[in-house]
Amino acid sequence: MAQSAQTVPHGGHEHHESHGLSYYLFPLDHKIIGMQYLFTGMFMALIGGFFAYAFRMQLAFPGMSVPFFGVVSAGEYNSLVTNHGSIMIFWVAMPVLIAAFGNFLIPLMIGCDDMVFPKVNRLSYQIFLLSVIVLITSFFVPGGGFGGAWTAYPPLSANAQYSLTPLGSTLWLTAVALEFVAFLLGGINFVTTVMNSRAPGMKLYDIPIVVWMIVIASILFTASVGPLIAGAVMLFMDQVVGTQFYDPAAGGDPVLWQHLFWFFGHPEVYVVLLPAMGITADVMVTFARKKLFAYRTVLYTAVGTGVLSFTVWAHHQFIAGIDPRMANVFTITTLLISIPIAEMCFVYIATLYGGSITFKTPMLWALAFVAEFLIGGVTGIFLGASGADIYFHDTYFVLAHFHYTFFPIAIIAVYAGLTYWFPKMFGRMMNDTLGKIHFWGTIIPFNMIFLPLFLLGAWGQHRRIYSYQNFPELAGDTMQNLRILATLSLVTMLLFQLVFLYNFFRSMFKGEKAGKNPWRATTLEWTTESPPGHGNWKEMPTVYRGPYEYGTPGRDQDFWPQNEPS
Amino acid sequence: MTAHAKPLATTRSVAGMPTPRLAIWWVISSEIVIFGGLLTAYILYRLAHDAYSADSAHTNQYIGGFNTLVLLTSSLSAVLAHKAAEHGDGKQAAKLLLLTCLGGLVFLAVKSVEWSIEISHGYTLTASPFWSFYYTAAGIHASHVVAGVIIMAIVARDAARGRELHRVEIIGLYWHFVDVVWIFLFPLLYIAK
Amino acid sequence: MSEEHAHPNYVKVYWILLALLVVSMIGPEIGIRWLTLVTAFGIALVKAYMVVKNFMHLNVEKRFIMYIVSTCLVFMFLLFAGTAPDVMKQEGSGWFKPEVDVPTADAAHGGGEHAGDSHGGESH
Numbered sequence: 001m002a003q004s005a006q007t008v009p010h011g012g013h014e015h016h017e018s019h020g021l022s023y024y025l026f027p028l029d030h031k032i033i034g035m036q037y038l039f040t041g042m043f044m045a046l047i048g049g050f051f052a053y054a055f056r057m058q059l060a061f062p063g064m065s066v067p068f069f070g071v072v073s074a075g076e077y078n079s080l081v082t083n084h085g086s087i088m089i090f091w092v093a094m095p096v097l098i099a100a101f102g103n104f105l106i107p108l109m110i111g112c113d114d115m116v117f118p119k120v121n122r123l124s125y126q127i128f129l130l131s132v133i134v135l136i137t138s139f140f141v142p143g144g145g146f147g148g149a150w151t152a153y154p155p156l157s158a159n160a161q162y163s164l165t166p167l168g169s170t171l172w173l174t175a176v177a178l179e180f181v182a183f184l185l186g187g188i189n190f191v192t193t194v195m196n197s198r199a200p201g202m203k204l205y206d207i208p209i210v211v212w213m214i215v216i217a218s219i220l221f222t223a224s225v226g227p228l229i230a231g232a233v234m235l236f237m238d239q240v241v242g243t244q245f246y247d248p249a250a251g252g253d254p255v256l257w258q259h260l261f262w263f264f265g266h267p268e269v270y271v272v273l274l275p276a277m278g279i280t281a282d283v284m285v286t287f288a289r290k291k292l293f294a295y296r297t298v299l300y301t302a303v304g305t306g307v308l309s310f311t312v313w314a315h316h317q318f319i320a321g322i323d324p325r326m327a328n329v330f331t332i333t334t335l336l337i338s339i340p341i342a343e344m345c346f347v348y349i350a351t352l353y354g355g356s357i358t359f360k361t362p363m364l365w366a367l368a369f370v371a372e373f374l375i376g377g378v379t380g381i382f383l384g385a386s387g388a389d390i391y392f393h394d395t396y397f398v399l400a401h402f403h404y405t406f407f408p409i410a411i412i413a414v415y416a417g418l419t420y421w422f423p424k425m426f427g428r429m430m431n432d433t434l435g436k437i438h439f440w441g442t443i444i445p446f447n448m449i450f451l452p453l454f455l456l457g458a459w460g461q462h463r464r465i466y467s468y469q470n471f472p473e474l475a476g477d478t479m480q481n482l483r484i485l486a487t488l489s490l491v492t493m494l495l496f497q498l499v500f501l502y503n504f505f506r507s508m509f510k511g512e513k514a515g516k517n518p519w520r521a522t523t524l525e526w527t528t529e530s531p532p533g534h535g536n537w538k539e540m541p542t543v544y545r546g547p548y549e550y551g552t553p554g555r556d557q558d559f560w561p562q563n564e565p566s
Numbered sequence: 567m568t569a570h571a572k573p574l575a576t577t578r579s580v581a582g583m584p585t586p587r588l589a590i591w592w593v594i595s596s597e598i599v600i601f602g603g604l605l606t607a608y609i610l611y612r613l614a615h616d617a618y619s620a621d622s623a624h625t626n627q628y629i630g631g632f633n634t635l636v637l638l639t640s641s642l643s644a645v646l647a648h649k650a651a652e653h654g655d656g657k658q659a660a661k662l663l664l665l666t667c668l669g670g671l672v673f674l675a676v677k678s679v680e681w682s683i684e685i686s687h688g689y690t691l692t693a694s695p696f697w698s699f700y701y702t703a704a705g706i707h708a709s710h711v712v713a714g715v716i717i718m719a720i721v722a723r724d725a726a727r728g729r730e731l732h733r734v735e736i737i738g739l740y741w742h743f744v745d746v747v748w749i750f751l752f753p754l755l756y757i758a759k
Numbered sequence: 760m761s762e763e764h765a766h767p768n769y770v771k772v773y774w775i776l777l778a779l780l781v782v783s784m785i786g787p788e789i790g791i792r793w794l795t796l797v798t799a800f801g802i803a804l805v806k807a808y809m810v811v812k813n814f815m816h817l818n819v820e821k822r823f824i825m826y827i828v829s830t831c832l833v834f835m836f837l838l839f840a841g842t843a844p845d846v847m848k849q850e851g852s853g854w855f856k857p858e859v860d861v862p863t864a865d866a867a868h869g870g871g872e873h874a875g876d877s878h879g880g881e882s883h
Contacts, residue, residue: 251617
């Protein structure tokens, strides 16, 4: 079996041996599994982006036959919106931010040759792939894909009479459940690997921040997803067998689902945010040539944020009929949680202060992450306060806020990470000029999509409406023009992604050779070949110092790799 | 499959305990929240509606009690298997593990008889919310028993040949957890009327 | 395994567990509701504690394991506490749920469908 090659000790074997197809199809190597997650995630992002294009076109030009899609019917509109949300969170943000970067980076950054459970790791991807297949299948079954929003509130999701997608909703739910299983397996693997398999000498405070963040995120996921798995089983039974767990007529409570969903759903925000913060930190220190300001504070803050994130979930339900006294509690905790995140932003800015900054593409993405996420965070305060939320809830204000947090997380930080670690992944450099064109071509349209939506939301435009023609107060020219502006910006932004794809695939084969350490960074993954061979190192590294030793006085080089003896 | 050298990663234990044991505790933690969410939902509904009590009066606490006895006994044999494995006695460990498997199978057999009787009385999955919870909670638990029996049979086969003896403890930990879940399901579904 | 630990007397623990099981079974026979609840759930807690301590060796395990497990448990109590005011209560400050008859299996027996027009029937 080709897998055995992976575990053969490194002596005697050259690092770049050729592999059979099965090595790439059924790999045990963490780097290949990471790439599988990355490419699957990128593929799903294309689908999710296409869905956004289709329903935004419908909103801007109602009833028009959308190029490459056709006329969007009301049912299809619901399905597109629902699956855009589900895909972008569960099948893009999670697999790329946590699984792809986690798999690729963790063993390389902590100085070991693989994950502790390579087979579990492979199984995790296979289950994930199955979930992708189930989800895509759900678009083509009779009745179409599920259209009850990515939060799947019952009774809409539980009852085919209401959702009109008897098969689609069950397949959607199955896909989500499979995806959770995949990430539970993967997450436990990540956590145990980092706890047990660090290189000799690597103490807790020598672990790079991005690894810490992925670990904390995995723990948050593990501890929060359980109730939703149980809730999903109950919902599944309601859909398929005809139980009445969420049926008010039988004493069931739809609000219970909302609690189970958001008990996971809010920590989930931090599950994806923390790795994004980690990637940003690593990129920033490298291009500011400066030690991360207050490493331990960042770490403690992340842990504190994680714990606090379990206490805020019901702020999604302020107008769902929850007890107003509970709303007070959740308002306070929600406003509290903005403090640690703001603190982390300040720490990043302090890291930049006095650094010798070079504006390479990854650095631009990292800076954009902090700037754009700040807007998302600040607008969140309006929604976290229950009084203001009563007005804003279910408007485009929420939608714009949400995209100002998730777009920086799932897209901007991912681009920062991809452009930064691309040389390590494929051994070649990406084109910096094309990278910058892509950067500006993404960031400017991004703001032009969602800033108008804040305005529309504040003017009272509701979410999840197929066409505003029937709402005289929302169908005026001013509002429609803003919708058109947002849609055209979206099309522009999507087109600029072609620049990235071209740059990405061209550089993979034709880019300039990168060498071991093109960014002159300090962490362990830069001390081995690009791309690393089996076992990652010929001689396993030992760690002598913290991860971000830049500009140490009295050394000729301005960086001091973790594995260099003093 | 040929026996091959494992990745270096699996041989390290920086946290001070073997990786498999560390991992199984994470698995158990993730299971705690799965069952926790389900039981939270059940308890909330149960306390809110008296109708649940009326229905729960029809569960058979003697069958439930017998199954508790079976699971406790299988836990004992699982922990004795761990002790034997620690002393390097693979044969004895395998024998005890198979006994544990047997316990799991008896548990499942009793469960299926119990369910057949109840279903024949009209207490089906959709009969009422209580019975929905009854079958869902016990069903999820039973699926854990099935998984445990299968894995344990594999571990026992290896242990009989003196291989992978450390796995005896790991599957035992999982099995005890399944036992603990039942310890709470038993009063929730059977005793509290 | 390399690190051996002292094994408690498992058989003795087992007998105690069985005795506790018998007590929890006797509880409902007496027929006092609060006593039943105490014997049922109090004993479940004791049994779980004994299994976790003696069979799973959580007491000699690394400390952080206990923290991980108990953190997950605490989160579950948090979930309960946050959810209870909405799901468990029928009315609160400024809201109430409309009265519904929660179906029971007995009612379903009579009507065939679980329309649930009465509950607590004595038909069995």
